[in-house]
Amino acid sequence: MTAVVAVRTAPQDPPTTEPTFAYRGVAVIAAISALVLTVTAARFDFFGDELYFLSAGRRLDYTYADQGVIVPLFAWMADQLAPGSVTALRFPAVLMCVGAIVVSALIAYELRASHRVQLLAAFTYATSNLVATQVILSTFAFDATLTAVITWLLIRWVRTRQDWLIIVAGLVAAVDMQVKWMIPIVWACLGLAVLVCGPREVLRRPALWVASAVLALSLVPILFWQSQHNWPQLAMGSIIAAEQDATGFGQLGFIPQWLGLASFLGVLLMVIGFWAVFKQESLRPFRFIPIAFLIMTAFVIITHGRPYYPTGFFPAMFALGAVGLWRYDRKRWMNIAMIPIAAASVLGFIVSVTVTPLPSSWRYPAEDAIDLGIRSGFWGTTNWTTLVAAVDTGYDKLTPREKANSAVVAQGYWQAGAVEQFGARYDLPATFSPSRGFGFFGPPPDSATSVIYLGMDSAEPHLRARFDEVERVVHLDDPMGIPGIDRMTAIWVCKGPKQPWSTLWDSMTTLYFDLGVWQDHRATTRPTH
Known part of the structure; x- marks a missing residue:
């Protein structure tokens, strides 16, 4: 797969002929990824949150205290079709990962990239640590891909000015609202980025306000439920912040974890993507994507959120970086340097899906929350x-x-x-x-x-x-x-x-989750039913 990153030394201008989508190449990458992720999906035992989703699925409702109905619904479906199967439970997450791989290539296509660039974008997402992390049934698995779809639709609108794309983006956001309640923040970050650097024309389109209204309407049943139960989601913010600080070295620990999810090749393309949207004329209309990504990341750091919250922007950033790299006047040493970077990403992905969980004889006692986080990552939750x-x-x-x-x-x-x-x-x-x-x-x-x-x-x-x-x-x-x-x-x-x-x-009743190793007990809010 490393052959995907072989590049020419001559600078590349935007193509003069209409590019086509690399159906076959993307299908190969998607199929290999689907096979690998499915075969290795059950290497870890049930994660604690997955057990909760199964319980929530047995009590299907239109919404829940801390997420929408979609993930419990898929957990219920898996439990009906293949009771007790970890692979069946995680298969929807596998499909979401594969979907994000395809979206990465689709975004590169919208940027008028060649087949090689489309494959580079897809390859980068497919070999990122994010994919290895995403294959657990979770709200994150769905949210990351649905956010990527929204960015793809908006990028396509910039190119085609077809307003129905904006309305579809609003519908996707409304669906995402039934998964994880982060999407209004993503929508706001995109709006603020457009206001800052354009294309401001979208702000005058009625389709945008229709799409925003659709998203707002999707909040109504959720807000009603929350109002009837003393707004538990508001209290969860400080609890998640405390847990993130305890398990992830606080705000300083966010950046290395966040970069680790992108892997070596992904980090390189994100850096190039930031540079390219300001330096390459053909990419300047898409500056709002990295700016929205930056705003979202800053928000998550300030609020002590999880490192994976902004990763729905990864497919767009990888695509921007791939296009920017291909159109840059590279030196020969730059092309040669790409080979070990790509190889390191592939090796890291292979290790993630084959070596973990580590042998039980290598375990060590979990004395604090950081130890517990490391234990969960390398050995999973067992017994x-x-x-x-x-x-x-x-x-x-x-x-x-x-x-x-x-x-x-x-x-x-x-x-x-x-x-x-x-x-x-x-x-x-x-x-x-x-x-x-x-x-x-x-x-x-x-x-x-x-x-x-x-x-x-x-x-x-x-x-x-x-x-x-x-x-x-x-x-x-x-x-x-x-x-x-x-x-x-x-x-x-x-x-x-x-x-x-x-x-x-x-x-x-309490929203605080005691595992006996937290050092920060500030988040002990008890909602009243």
Whole structure:
């Protein structure tokens, strides 16, 4: 695949003939990527958020506390078609990755690039670390590709001035709103960039305001739900910021993580893309793309967001960089230097999808949130079945009469998802959790007088304040385990809740996700139902 980056030394002017789309070459790259990503998709066990999406899919609703309905819907579909299959669950994310690869080439085509340049843009996205990260069922997997589609439609509008493209972009944004609630910020960043550097003509087009109205209307049901539940999404901002600071070295850690997602070749093309839109006449109409990308990135850094939030702009930036590189008067040494850069990106991608997860014998204890983040990246989250078996041990402590009026309550939403996913073999009672979105699924019935409680081993004082009887029956504390799964975790049998569950739940629900290793506990907001 490295042959894609072989380049000529002569400067390239914009083509005088109408370019064609590199269907065959892009199809080859997309097919190889789809095959590799599908075959390796199940190398990691279920991620905690994926277990939550499966639980949310079993409770389909028009929206949720922290995301829209699309990801839980796909989780439900995968669970119906292939129950328990990690590959089936992640296949929609694979399709999203492949879609972004194709969009990268489509954007290069809109920039009037040759087949080689289109393939370079697609190749760069296909070999980026972003792709290896994106193949997990998540809101990010969908949001990144849908954002890329929006930028492609706007770039095509700049070239063709066909206003229906703007309306379609608004429809795509409305769909993305049912995935992740970041798209209004992306839309605003694009608008601000157009205001700064053009083409300002789009601001006078009625199609833009129709598209913006479509996006605004898609917010209405979400805002209604949030208003009825004390606006949990507003509280999530500070919590995500605290978690990002704890696991990602704060704001200073954003840049290296962000660049790491782009990989070596991607970083090079992004730099060239920034330069080219100001220096090459044919690319100047598209200056709003890197400016919007820059604004979005600055916003995410200032608000302590996740490094992958702005990556929906990567396909457009890779395409701009590929075009800018091809039309630059390069020296021979520059062409030669491209070979090891491309090879390093390919090698990094191959390592990501084949070497990880690392052997379990290489694990080390997770002493803080940074350790936990590294552990998750290199080893994944494992031993869910050990956790659920411990819950069954607690359930066996109940008498038949107590079992008839019992429930499982998990402190964390990951744990609750694991019990629902792996607990069927044990015939456990219904599972509840006051954690994040799971808490909004509702409390146990007031008839549940016996509870198997699963949580961090520090939870006992809180349990004694809420139940008449509390007995710890299992303690999981593997020094090499993962906090919240098989380390610093305990199972209690709790009897006699001191208040009805309908009342008790309000004091228990929290958006803060305790894994026992956070150093920053500032984000402990509890919404009231």
